[in-house]
Amino acid sequence: MKIFFDRLKSLQQPPFHPKWKEVVLSAPLKGWTRFPAAQEWLDRNATVAADTRQRFEQFMGAQARDIGKQDTQAAEDDATLYQQFLKWKEGQPGARR
Numbered sequence: 832m833k834i835f836f837d838r839l840k841s842l843q844q845p846p847f848h849p850k851w852k853e854v855v856l857s858a859p860l861k862g863w864t865r866f867p868a869a870q871e872w873l874d875r876n877a878t879v880a881a882d883t884r885q886r887f888e889q890f891m892g893a894q895a896r897d898i899g900k901q902d903t904q905a906a907e908d909d910a911t912l913y914q915q916f917l918k919w920k921e922g923q924p925g926a927r928r
Contacts, residue, residue, distance in 0.1 A: 836872050883920075890916045 842851040857873050865873075894915075 832866075832868055833872065836869070836876075886920055887916055890919050893919070 836856065839851075839854060839856065841847075843854070856869075857877075894912075
């Protein structure tokens with residue numbers, strides 16, 4: 832299980848099927864009980880997800896400043912925007928590679 836969870840990001844990249852990008856491991860499923868070891872992994876990694884969200888918000892602020900306006904990108908540009916975010920994140924101080 833740890834190997835799957837840790838390598839999910841790899842499955843979300845080409846050449847794997849694009850549907851992998853829709854997987855959200857922490858999403859609740861009504862009527863289902865999450866396997867305890869899976870919940871423990873999610874709890875341990877929640878801080879990483881929160882940090883990534885905060886950094887994404889910083890990126891969005893930088894994007895808005897660069898173009899001088901608020902969010903104007905269409906939903907179909909999400910994949911491109913996310914790739915730009917990942918590149919931006921790598922260039923930030925303390926970036927984990």
